[in-house]
Amino acid sequence: MSLQDPNVLNPQRRKRVAIVIANPAVSTTTGWPVGFWWSELTHPYHAFIEAGYEVAVFSPAGGRCVADAMSDPNDASGYSKTDLISQGFIHTPELKALVDHTQKVADLDVAAFDAIVVAGGQAPMFTFEGATDLHAKFAAFFEAGKVAAALCHGSAILAYAKDSQGNYIAKGRTVTGFANVEEDFADNAVWSYGMLPRGQHVMPWRIEDKLKALGANYVQGGLWRSFAVRDGNLVTGQQNFSGGETARLVIEALGR
DSSP: OOTTOTTSOOTTSOOEEEEEOOOOEEOTTTOOEEOBOHHHHHHHHHHHHHTTOEEEEEESSOBOOOBOGGGSTTSTTOTTTTOHHHHHHHTOHHHHHHHHTBEEGGGOOGGGOSEEEEOOSSTHHHHGGGOHHHHHHHHHHHHTTOEEEEEGGGGGGGGTOBOTTSOBTTTTSEEOOSOHHHHHHHHHHHHHTTSSOTTOOSSSSOHHHHHHHTTOEEOOOSTTOOOEEEETTEEEEOSTTOHHHHHHHHHHHHOO
8 A cells, every 4th residue: 555545544634524414205104295304414514614524415316405394493393493503504505505416325435535424304214225325335434444424313224234244234333323212202292283193103113123123232312312322433323412422423533
């Protein structure tokens, strides 16, 4: 390996992170439009830029992506109205353009990036099964010793990503993702508001149950608590309040 090899560690080179967000879809359980979650893009993006990193935004299919409505600080629900980081991102044209014109995951050059971060939202639960390019790229980052991170329902990628031996990346590793207690909370909320019939779940399956079933050591930090965990070069965050903590662990792994 020569010193001209771009893969040789160069402390003067800025770290590069690829953030992947989900393309818009329609929920098969509720019929609602679903997408990515703003804070799971914007909070890691902000942390990485503050650390001096370069960041590029991708999606499985490329093109314009749409966020889950309640993640928008301008949404009538007011659920995310205090999310000033997302508010600033949305109202900065050059940043909003990153969401309106995402790059395709198939075009992501693993050698050109130091880490991949897969954001959540509702859409990953309905679209990631068929996102085979994303399965392969996530596994390629992991097997290359680069940081592979997933956040909230973006941890759905761990239900599909396997190493070159055909083993699930998450098997035997400590991970987190959207917790069952949070799924219960979400289900009860939509039932209490009459948005769905009681007993009809928002999600078609559950992150916690799936990760445990495939042999991962699933952990969580409590209902709606910011929580993330690092196991070697695999980083996972619990839910939408965990974007900053997830980014912190990625930065810890990569260095400045």
